[in-house]
Amino acid sequence: MNAQQTKKLQIRKNSWRNHKFMILEFLIAVFFIAVVWLLFIANPAQKRQTKIGASYMTMNNSFYPVLNEQVANYVNDHHGRLYNRDPALIVSKQVKEIDTFIAQGANAIILNPVDGNSSQIEHALHRAKNKGIKIIIVDSQMKSTRYVDCTILSDNYRAGQLCAKHLLKTKRHAKILLLEHYSAFSANNRIQGFTDTIKRAPNAKNYRFVAKINTYGQSEITLPLVEQALTHGQKFDTIMALNDQAAVGALAAIDETKIKRPIAVYGVDGSENMKKLLGVNPNAIATAAQSPVKMGRIAAQTAYQLLADKKVPKKIILPVYLLTNKNINQYNVLGWQ
Numbered sequence: 001m002n003a004q005q006t007k008k009l010q011i012r013k014n015s016w017r018n019h020k021f022m023i024l025e026f027l028i029a030v031f032f033i034a035v036v037w038l039l040f041i042a043n044p045a046q047k048r049q050t051k052i053g054a055s056y057m058t059m060n061n062s063f064y065p066v067l068n069e070q071v072a073n074y075v076n077d078h079h080g081r082l083y084n085r086d087p088a089l090i091v092s093k094q095v096k097e098i099d100t101f102i103a104q105g106a107n108a109i110i111l112n113p114v115d116g117n118s119s120q121i122e123h124a125l126h127r128a129k130n131k132g133i134k135i136i137i138v139d140s141q142m143k144s145t146r147y148v149d150c151t152i153l154s155d156n157y158r159a160g161q162l163c164a165k166h167l168l169k170t171k172r173h174a175k176i177l178l179l180e181h182y183s184a185f186s187a188n189n190r191i192q193g194f195t196d197t198i199k200r201a202p203n204a205k206n207y208r209f210v211a212k213i214n215t216y217g218q219s220e221i222t223l224p225l226v227e228q229a230l231t232h233g234q235k236f237d238t239i240m241a242l243n244d245q246a247a248v249g250a251l252a253a254i255d256e257t258k259i260k261r262p263i264a265v266y267g268v269d270g271s272e273n274m275k276k277l278l279g280v281n282p283n284a285i286a287t288a289a290q291s292p293v294k295m296g297r298i299a300a301q302t303a304y305q306l307l308a309d310k311k312v313p314k315k316i317i318l319p320v321y322l323l324t325n326k327n328i329n330q331y332n333v334l335g336w337q
Contacts, residue, residue: 001095014264050080052303053101054095055125057184058113059086060218061245063292064112066336067138070296079306089216091118096124098124101133106135108303115183116142138299139292141185146315150302152295152316156186156268159288160193162322163240163266166286168198171238171264173206177229179241179250181217187242190268190288194240210234215246219272222249223256230257237263244269244287254283270323275333278325285322291337 046223056064068084073084083104087094091114098121101109109128113121123133125147137151145151146248167174178195180312181187198207211234215222220246229236230253247267254263267274270289277284295318305312323331331337 025138048077048308049097050075050108050304051083051104051106052080052110052300053083053085053097053104053106054110055085055087055097055101056138057087057094057114058089058218060088061243062271062273062336063139063243067292067296069301070293071300072227074297074300074304079186087114089114089218091115091120095120095124098128102128102131106133107185107307108136110136110299110303111140112139113137113142116140116185117183122147123245134303136299136303138295138308139186143185144153149306150312150314152299152302152318153186154190154290154295154318155320157193159290159320160190160195160240160287161197162320163268163286164194164197166322166324167207167238167264167266168201168203169241170285172203174264175208175234175236176240177210177226177233177236178212179215179222179226179239179246180212181242181246182214184217184242187217190242191240194266210236215242215249217243217245219245219249219252221245223253226250226253227257230254232257239263239265241265241267243267244271244274247284247287248273248277251277251281251283268320270337272335274334275323275328275331278323278328278333282326286322288320289323289337290320291318293336 028063054068054071056068059065066154072082083106085097085099087097094114115121122142123142128135129147135148137148141151141153141154142148178191180191195209198204211229213229214223215225226249239250241250244267247265250265264285266285267287270287274284275286299317302312
């Protein structure tokens with residue numbers, strides 16, 4: 001082999017060696033790109049995190065912590081972030097919470113309005129809507145649904161109906177005290193369902209509404225007000241409470257004043273406290289049960305469906321059923337359903 005041939009062979013070897021190095025460098029680059037893609041793109045935790053704000057009229061009612069727990073579980077399972085706030089029944093505080101959610105870049109807001117009639121809350125929801133935030137209302141309603149994507153609530157009107165039908169079936173006449181929460185649509189619907197059913201009864205004249213009290217659905221507010229009604233107000237033998245918290249407060253007031261005559265107390269919720277009193281306290285008659293567990297799960301699912309641009313119903317109504325002092329043994333009294 002002459003010198004020229006040797007030189008050509010060496011050039012070929014060097015060329016092949018350089019080619020191999022280029023292939024190796026390309027494979028290494030592809031490998032690192034794949035690693036980066038797996039770590040920062042394919043990994044859900046590294047995607048743009050979904051942020052959800054949740055504000056309920058008060059956390060001083062076990063219904064809302066249970067509802068919120070279901071929301072939190074769902075958001076965590078989807079690697080999102082939940083901001084939870086408690087306005088403690090103060091409209092201005094809830095408005096600030098909504099504005100905070102907007103500033104934090106929330107993608108959706110789950111709201112139980114302090115006052116469904118509030119123009120302040122409606123304006124806050126308008127600000128949120130202008131930022132593209134999805135709005136889900138739970139356990140109550142806004143008077144205007146202009147800025148609301150979905151409202152999820154129990155069949156509150158039927159809850160009142162169930163209590164009224166039980167009263168009509170078990171008592172031939174009654175003097176009724178109503179415990180209300182004037183600014184909550186859910187409470188108003190329950191009381192409306194109750195009063196409408198009584199008024200439509202063939203023997204409606206035997207049932208008289210003697211008074212009503214705004215209790216805000218809170219036991220500690222209800223107790224002294226019902227005590228006062230028992231000692232200084234008109235006599236009554238039946239109480240229809242907007243929720244179990246008010247019903248429990250009324251039952252405590254009856255015990256405190258040591259009233260001997262029977263007073264039938266009805267509530268709405270199916271809370272653990274009320275369920276434990278059914279069949280034990282002779283004045284605890286019934287409660288129309290709803291499920292914060294189911295409501296919270298559906299609220300979270302709906303939020304994510306909206307964020308995925310999927311169609312959802314404008315309103316979702318969840319069923320209720322009656323728990324009484326006669327059938328309570330058929331149900332679990334521990335916790336919520």
